[in-house]
Amino acid sequence: MDTDRQTPPSALAVEPHCAAPRRGRPRSEAAEQAIFAAIERLMMEGAGLGDLTIEGIAQAAGVGKATIYRRWPNKEALLVDAVVRLETPEPELSGSSARQDLIETLEYMRRRGLDKRSRWVLMVIFHQLHSLPELKSVYYDRVIQRRRQVIRDVARRGVASGEFRADLDLDLLAEMLVGAMLVRTVLWDDSPLDDPALPVTMVDALLSGLGGPAHAAAR
Amino acid sequence: MDTDRQTPPSALAVEPHCAAPRRGRPRSEAAEQAIFAAIERLMMEGAGLGDLTIEGIAQAAGVGKATIYRRWPNKEALLVDAVVRLETPEPELSGSSARQDLIETLEYMRRRGLDKRSRWVLMVIFHQLHSLPELKSVYYDRVIQRRRQVIRDVARRGVASGEFRADLDLDLLAEMLVGAMLVRTVLWDDSPLDDPALPVTMVDALLSGLGGPAHAAAR
DNA sequence: TCGATACGAGACAGACCCGTATCGAATAAA
DNA sequence: TTTATTCGATACGGGTCTGTCTCGTATCGA
Numbered sequence: 001m002d003t004d005r006q007t008p009p010s011a012l013a014v015e016p017h018c019a020a021p022r023r024g025r026p027r028s029e030a031a032e033q034a035i036f037a038a039i040e041r042l043m044m045e046g047a048g049l050g051d052l053t054i055e056g057i058a059q060a061a062g063v064g065k066a067t068i069y070r071r072w073p074n075k076e077a078l079l080v081d082a083v084v085r086l087e088t089p090e091p092e093l094s095g096s097s098a099r100q101d102l103i104e105t106l107e108y109m110r111r112r113g114l115d116k117r118s119r120w121v122l123m124v125i126f127h128q129l130h131s132l133p134e135l136k137s138v139y140y141d142r143v144i145q146r147r148r149q150v151i152r153d154v155a156r157r158g159v160a161s162g163e164f165r166a167d168l169d170l171d172l173l174a175e176m177l178v179g180a181m182l183v184r185t186v187l188w189d190d191s192p193l194d195d196p197a198l199p200v201t202m203v204d205a206l207l208s209g210l211g212g213p214a215h216a217a218a219r
Numbered sequence: 220m221d222t223d224r225q226t227p228p229s230a231l232a233v234e235p236h237c238a239a240p241r242r243g244r245p246r247s248e249a250a251e252q253a254i255f256a257a258i259e260r261l262m263m264e265g266a267g268l269g270d271l272t273i274e275g276i277a278q279a280a281g282v283g284k285a286t287i288y289r290r291w292p293n294k295e296a297l298l299v300d301a302v303v304r305l306e307t308p309e310p311e312l313s314g315s316s317a318r319q320d321l322i323e324t325l326e327y328m329r330r331r332g333l334d335k336r337s338r339w340v341l342m343v344i345f346h347q348l349h350s351l352p353e354l355k356s357v358y359y360d361r362v363i364q365r366r367r368q369v370i371r372d373v374a375r376r377g378v379a380s381g382e383f384r385a386d387l388d389l390d391l392l393a394e395m396l397v398g399a400m401l402v403r404t405v406l407w408d409d410s411p412l413d414d415p416a417l418p419v420t421m422v423d424a425l426l427s428g429l430g431g432p433a434h435a436a437a438r
Numbered sequence: 439t440c441g442a443t444a445c446g447a448g449a450c451a452g453a454c455c456c457g458t459a460t461c462g463a464a465t466a467a468a
Numbered sequence: 469t470t471t472a473t474t475c476g477a478t479a480c481g482g483g484t485c486t487g488t489c490t491c492g493t494a495t496c497g498a
Binding site: 048130148159161162165169175183191201205207208212213218 | 318345382392395398406410425427428433
Binding site: 277281285 | 446
């Protein structure tokens with residue numbers, strides 16, 4: 001029998017100290033790589049989260065289903081690991097100014113939207129998150145909340161330095177910038193991300209304001 | 220047999236001039252209402268689009284499956300009609316000023332986000348759109364593109380009147396406002412829509428700008 | 439009245455998928 | 469060599485859903 005505890009390969013699940021080098025044949029590292037590579041390949045071929053089946057993944061990876069279920073307790077755990085694994089590292093913010101940091105954050109989002117793999121993750125996350133509550137909560141805690149916090153911190157520094165208005169609503173700033181970028185990435189297929197000046201345009205629009213002379217006069 | 224052409228009740232499908240009042244028993248209007256009502260009820264009970272099954276809908280409506288398939292050729296066509304049917308009418312814009320029109324548009328979105336039925340539609344659309352390509356394209360053409368156009372038109376008038384900057388990027392304005400609202404509605408559960416001043420805050424933030432004295436000095 | 443159609447109910451086939459179990463072969467430690 | 473574990477492959481049970489079809493009944497035009 002091999003129906004004992006799983007030893008999941010990566011982030012989420014238990015992975016309890018495999019300190020005891022067990023006796024039998026060791027798990028194949030290549031199998032794991034093949035599984036992740038197969039998921040990635042299926043994704044690139046246009047599959048959604050719902051189209052990914054354990055059987056399909058196993059076949060694409062040239063792997064038996066048991067090899068998957070020996071590592072993950074169920075489909076959702078596998079997909080959580082697969083998605084988390086695709087996350088790219090956060091950008092290092094230069095800190096030269098709050099405006100510059102916001103621009104760099106948006107530039108990071110823009111590049112993610114241009115990268116096919118990252119784009120797929122975003123699309124999947126936003127379009128099918130509901131069906132996998134575990135994946136949803138993990139992604140929220142690990143990615144979304146963290147990035148919101150980054151923007152909030154930047155905004156706080158900007159307020160302290162006088163770059164931003166003293167009465168700035170931190171969440172509002174984050175929402176307008178992130179929202180605009182997400183709309184382009186996830187929602188509207190015809191709003192391109194190609195323009196490298198996009199982050200600068202967005203941040204400066206929000207900082208300088210879009211009101212014209214009539215609006216300034218009316219204040 | 221009654222496997223002839225369907226006569227779908229509402230928007231999407233063919234509905235070809237039922238000019239010939241056919242001979243047998245007429246279709247029950249009550250059945251259609253019951254079907255739509257059942258979908259709505261299931262939605263309110265928390266079901267996602269993927270949880271809606273023809274069998275479940277039929278049972279909840281007290282209707283036979285054949286009664287559904289007599290009207291719609293498949294599940295997707297039914298759901299398209301059901302979602303389109305839930306769309307609330309566009310708001311009448313007062314036109315007193317471009318700023319006011321933007322505020323009214325956002326206020327409409329805010330109210331939609333607070334209404335449970337509309338919120339469900341939005342969540343479903345954004346989280347599960349991929350799996351129903353027909354629904355996706357219908358919703359894009361009927362709703363999303365139209366609303367984008369409304370904001371673009373308002374922005375154009377604002378530029379003409381001098382309320383907005385002459386070099387305004389119309390799409391950028393729409394994206395930042397709509398994106399911010401959508402983020403609150405669909406994405407972040409903890410950003411409430413309760414504040415009635417939200418639309419004013421957002422529009423004025425974007426028009427007046429969020430930059431502080433240091434930013435103004437640096438320009 | 440009679441034929442045609444719709445009704446609710448449900449059986450049915452076909453497909454799909456998950457998660458488990460089993461197979462012989464392979465690969466490690468003891 | 470022996471024992472334990474993994475490997476890929478595949479069969480299996482159990483479940484779900486779609487879409488078609490068949491009941492007996494109800495309601496219409498002719």
